[in-house]
Amino acid sequence: MSGKQTTISPDKEGIARAADILRDGGLVAMPTETVYGLAARADRPDAVAEIYRTKGRPDFNPLIVHVASPEMARKLAIFNSAAEQLADTYWPGPLTLVLPLREGADIVPAVTAGLGTIALRQPAHPIAARLLRELGIPLAAPSANRSNGVSPTHSDHVFASFGGQSPPVLDGGACDAGLESTIVALDTDGGWRLLRPGPITAEELTETLGPPEKSRGATIEAPGQLKKHYSPGKPVLLGRIRADQDGFMIGFGEVAGDVNLSATGDLAEAASRLFAALHQAAASGCKAIYVAPIPAEGMGRAINDRLERAAAP
Ligand code: AMP
Ligand code: MG
Numbered sequence: 250m251s252g253k254q255t256t257i258s259p260d261k262e263g264i265a266r267a268a269d270i271l272r273d274g275g276l277v278a279m280p281t282e283t284v285y286g287l288a289a290r291a292d293r294p295d296a297v298a299e300i301y302r303t304k305g306r307p308d309f310n311p312l313i314v315h316v317a318s319p320e321m322a323r324k325l326a327i328f329n330s331a332a333e334q335l336a337d338t339y340w341p342g343p344l345t346l347v348l349p350l351r352e353g354a355d356i357v358p359a360v361t362a363g364l365g366t367i368a369l370r371q372p373a374h375p376i377a378a379r380l381l382r383e384l385g386i387p388l389a390a391p392s393a394n395r396s397n398g399v400s401p402t403h404s405d406h407v408f409a410s411f412g413g414q415s416p417p418v419l420d421g422g423a424c425d426a427g428l429e430s431t432i433v434a435l436d437t438d439g440g441w442r443l444l445r446p447g448p449i450t451a452e453e454l455t456e457t458l459g460p461p462e463k464s465r466g467a468t469i470e471a472p473g474q475l476k477k478h479y480s481p482g483k484p485v486l487l488g489r490i491r492a493d494q495d496g497f498m499i500g501f502g503e504v505a506g507d508v509n510l511s512a513t514g515d516l517a518e519a520a521s522r523l524f525a526a527l528h529q530a531a532a533s534g535c536k537a538i539y540v541a542p543i544p545a546e547g548m549g550r551a552i553n554d555r556l557e558r559a560a561a562p
Contacts, residue, residue: 254408255417259376267419268384271296276303278393278407279380280421281372283343283430283448284400284524285407286315286390287416288380292355297389301359303414306396311362312389313345313430314369317381322346322369325354325387331458332435338457341373343426343448347434360389370430376421392429393418399479399527399559402427406528427521428551436462446551448520477561479524481531481538485560487553489539497535499526504541507533516548523552527559 257263257277267277271288274296279288287304289296291314301308316322319336326348328336335346350356350367361367372378381388392400394410401407402424408415431447433454440462443451455461492498492506500506502514508526510519530538540560543552 254415256404256420257417259419259421263419264376264379264383267380270417271384271388276300276416278416278418279377279390280374280419280424281377282374282425283428284402284424285393285404285418287393288315288388288390291360291387291389292357294357294359297357297359300389300391303411303416304391304396306391308359309362311364311368312360312391314356314360314367315377315381315388315390316369316371317378317385318371321387322371324351325356326351326367326369329435329437329439331439331441334457335433339449340371341378343430345370345430345432347432347444349437368432374421376419380419397478397480399481399531400429400524402524406524409528425521427524428555446554448548448551450547451550452547477558479527479555479559481527481559483531484537485556486537486539487556487560488542490541492539493537495535496537496539497530497533499530499538499540501541501543506541516552519543520548520552523555
């Protein structure tokens with residue numbers, strides 16, 4: 250891998266070039282509507298190993314596989330009717346389905362960390378969608394940052410996280426949703442459980458499928474949901490209305506700050522700005538990061554989930 254910071258422009262030629270790199274087993278950081286993903290083909294052991302190595306990611310933390318279409322997904326997993334309904338309603342989009350892995354699916358065991366299930370998503374971002382269509386191969390893609398770091402919503406964040414180790418970045422500007430996908434596990438009996446809150450809210454899912462099953466064993470079944478994650482490398486203090494003298498204040502609504510996630514109190518806007526604010530706070534000279542209270546409703550639950558893990562000691 251080159252030590253240079255290479256961006257690829259997302260035109261026809263650039264997408265063809267990114268597809269070539271991926272086809273040959275290389276890594277490319279690609280924009281999605283959630284965050285930038287560190288993509289590699291999910292059917293090649295060397296390519297998948299390079300994802301874990303580049304991120305410094307523990308191998309018990311499985312990867313999400315990105316597909317070009319529901320048809321591609323059905324070759325990899327067994328869809329029950331609830332899964333079909335969710336894919337029908339929310340794909341392409343920021344919803345990941347954890348489903349039984351289909352026997353004989355051409356997926357490297359390291360992708361699923363040896364589990365009998367696989368996490369699948371069809372991204373809506375036009376660049377990711379074109380790349381997947383052109384390539385025709387499922388792509389494993391965790392967030393394009395060193396393990397435990399703050400997720401990237403801009404190509405600069407990818408370069409800042411990997412430095413000279415950075416893969417080429419297909420540059421799509423800022424990501425829309427700005428938070429990782431919602432993850433839902435579907436059980437064989439038709440029930441569902443939320444494994445990770447995200448842009449598709451629990452309220453929306455309940456509207457589509459009815460109420461979830463009581464959460465059971467979520468820590469075992471979502472091995473990557475580590476308590477400490479998204480660490481900006483300095484203390485994070487939540488639910489504050491002002492910062493101490495040498496603190497960086499992340500505001501929300503009427504609580505002002507060095508940056509404000511959304512002056513109008515819009516949770517979707519706040520989600521899209523959250524990681525950029527944490528990157529900015531991390532890069533500032535301030536010793537600690539103070540964050541305004543965020544309401545625990547709708548997408549606010551996903552924002553608080555990320556903040557609590559950024560703040561975990
Ligand atoms: P990331 O792509 O880094 O945002 O993380 C993907 C997350 O998806 C992991 O941390 C896991 O929690 C979750 N995941 C991936 N595959 C599975 C699976 N087979 N079962 C449960 N959770 C999964
Ligand atoms: Mg991540």
